[in-house]
Amino acid sequence: MSRIAEHPILGTPERGRLVTFSYDGRELQGYEGEPIAMALHAAGVMVHRYTAKRHEARGVFCAIGRCTDCVMVVDGRPNVRTCMTPLAAGMDVRTQDGIEPLDPDDPRAVRLASMVTDAAERGGE
Amino acid sequence: MNRHDLIVIGAGPSGLSAAIEAAHAGMDVVVFDENARPGGQLFKQIHKFFGSKEHHAKVRGFRIGDELLKEADAAGVRVELDSSVLGLYPDREVVVRHGDEVFHAKGDAVLVATGASENTLGFPGWTLPGVIGAGAAQTMMNLHGVRPGDRVLMLGSGNVGLVVGFQLLQAGCEVVGVVDAAPRVGGYGVHAAKLARCGVPFYLSHTIVSAEGSDHVTGVTIGEVDRSWQIVPGTERHFDVDTICVAVGLSPMSQLLDMAGCDMVDDPKRGGLVPVCDESGATSVAGIFASGDVSGIEEASSAMIEGRISGAAIADYLGYLEHEGETRRVGELEGSLDALRQGMFAPKNRGTVPERTEEGCPVSMNLLEHGFLSDDEVLAYPGVTHAKGVHAVIECSQNIPCNPCQDACRKGCISIGKNITSLPVVVGDAACVACGMCVASCPGQAIFLVDEDAGDGFATVTLPYEFLPVPSVGTRGRGLSRSGEEICDAVVESVRCVSAFDHTNLLTMRVPEDCAMRARFFRPAPADADEEAVS
Numbered sequence: 001m002s003r004i005a006e007h008p009i010l011g012t013p014e015r016g017r018l019v020t021f022s023y024d025g026r027e028l029q030g031y032e033g034e035p036i037a038m039a040l041h042a043a044g045v046m047v048h049r050y051t052a053k054r055h056e057a058r059g060v061f062c063a064i065g066r067c068t069d070c071v072m073v074v075d076g077r078p079n080v081r082t083c084m085t086p087l088a089a090g091m092d093v094r095t096q097d098g099i100e101p102l103d104p105d106d107p108r109a110v111r112l113a114s115m116v117t118d119a120a121e122r123g124g125e
Numbered sequence: 126m127n128r129h130d131l132i133v134i135g136a137g138p139s140g141l142s143a144a145i146e147a148a149h150a151g152m153d154v155v156v157f158d159e160n161a162r163p164g165g166q167l168f169k170q171i172h173k174f175f176g177s178k179e180h181h182a183k184v185r186g187f188r189i190g191d192e193l194l195k196e197a198d199a200a201g202v203r204v205e206l207d208s209s210v211l212g213l214y215p216d217r218e219v220v221v222r223h224g225d226e227v228f229h230a231k232g233d234a235v236l237v238a239t240g241a242s243e244n245t246l247g248f249p250g251w252t253l254p255g256v257i258g259a260g261a262a263q264t265m266m267n268l269h270g271v272r273p274g275d276r277v278l279m280l281g282s283g284n285v286g287l288v289v290g291f292q293l294l295q296a297g298c299e300v301v302g303v304v305d306a307a308p309r310v311g312g313y314g315v316h317a318a319k320l321a322r323c324g325v326p327f328y329l330s331h332t333i334v335s336a337e338g339s340d341h342v343t344g345v346t347i348g349e350v351d352r353s354w355q356i357v358p359g360t361e362r363h364f365d366v367d368t369i370c371v372a373v374g375l376s377p378m379s380q381l382l383d384m385a386g387c388d389m390v391d392d393p394k395r396g397g398l399v400p401v402c403d404e405s406g407a408t409s410v411a412g413i414f415a416s417g418d419v420s421g422i423e424e425a426s427s428a429m430i431e432g433r434i435s436g437a438a439i440a441d442y443l444g445y446l447e448h449e450g451e452t453r454r455v456g457e458l459e460g461s462l463d464a465l466r467q468g469m470f471a472p473k474n475r476g477t478v479p480e481r482t483e484e485g486c487p488v489s490m491n492l493l494e495h496g497f498l499s500d501d502e503v504l505a506y507p508g509v510t511h512a513k514g515v516h517a518v519i520e521c522s523q524n525i526p527c528n529p530c531q532d533a534c535r536k537g538c539i540s541i542g543k544n545i546t547s548l549p550v551v552v553g554d555a556a557c558v559a560c561g562m563c564v565a566s567c568p569g570q571a572i573f574l575v576d577e578d579a580g581d582g583f584a585t586v587t588l589p590y591e592f593l594p595v596p597s598v599g600t601r602g603r604g605l606s607r608s609g610e611e612i613c614d615a616v617v618e619s620v621r622c623v624s625a626f627d628h629t630n631l632l633t634m635r636v637p638e639d640c641a642m643r644a645r646f647f648r649p650a651p652a653d654a655d656e657e658a659v660s
Contacts, residue, residue, distance in 0.1 A: 013270025057340035059254025063261035
């Protein structure tokens, strides 16, 4: 167990309510409000995602939202930085495989699609 | 679009300090920060800071953070959290994302105080889960109470690597070694010495050959490097570890300044691409300022002063201050900043290795190459003297800007003088009362109280002890040398834990008299650790 029960300088860490969440369909526990990545680390989960091309494992690297190595699919939404996103009761957290596409109805996906179409049309001229 | 007198980007030590100064001058200030909590990296700093009283010396970083937040609150500074600044235009307009919303805001002045990000190093296996930044380790253990791993290798012997290495020990991790490709320890010798006496070995002129494991780190191989940084065959050494911590420097996060068209310069002494700016942080673009690590990598104490200088300069620039008052204020602050930028580790001296201290004492090569002072070398420094009865032994061997020990001693036993980088001198004719304030106040944990002749062939050594469990009186164990080697039997004679020491417990151990000047750490015997320890 990698939780620090008592620290020589900081004393007993302040923690939120103990809540249950789902990790790849498995039930895990963590503290409400702590980053999802911390709850996973404390539960021994190291792999957060696999890369698109070579299917290599990635996990927490910077823990401050810079590197995006820790992204996962959270409540159906891909590319969520788990080191920055607070844990809530009942969350559904899943290992991300490659770069998950945006929901086709997402306005950003619609815009991207039109850009791709425009570029293809220009290329065909 | 919202308009403000001043927009500050980044609620770290520098940004908050600037915001406070500007708000005091009567300005309307807003601070945007992408994090859920303000304070930047200050709240991960659990060690006592260096410097003098005006720099909050001997106060732990997170406590300085608490004070700064209180001050910002009282000054009426508004901090907008979870707000990432995506863009900065030359006309001082910023684009901010908050959740799924994006909005614009405009300031009469904009201060960029975005700090720095960690560098990394590529080696086979560096992308494996379990290879983490030193900052990530701090975030995990000091902010969230989660141990980064059980067995950790630290790559990098700069102050970040050394400080985080010690914090890993405090969090209950085992640190198998500190590795650096450079031939000498990069950070303060006192930080290295804290690790060495706990038994952490230093591997200078070494680097990582590879990290091992299929989907997370299970081991690491290091090897010695030659002068052209190639691994010397046959020097490879393997460690079973679950975590590799990377502390190989920081780079300014100066992208926004570059984007706004500020003149930039690539300056290795300042850590990379930085804006060209004057002493107040004014960049080449009117009304855009920069302060803290984004304008050159230093540390939190100087970032706070730089922020205050920029805040005052911006208030003056926008006509909120009488020029005379501003000049006086900035003059004081610049003096304070200048004091921090002196000594062997000053930015201007980066990359140089002095052979002697300002006092003419030889610089310890053993400290630079192995992380600890040898028994002979230690006698060369003015803080190390022999005396009858209990006396302070100050193993401070480098000129760094720090002087809390001088203020801590009410009996006048310790003298540093006006120049805060001078080595502390133990004054011969002053009477030590063994109060221990100097031991607890030394941010480098380099002061010991020694009674070389405590009777019956024994000596006593009082040392700073920041680990759990705190051994109880009577606990038997071993005395460790400066290199962390067990050299004698030791018994705990007293333990002092008072609030003035702020969690630096003073442990006094009884050791054979010939170990008085050699034993510098206590390791409880395994059985005692279970039965007699109190926490």
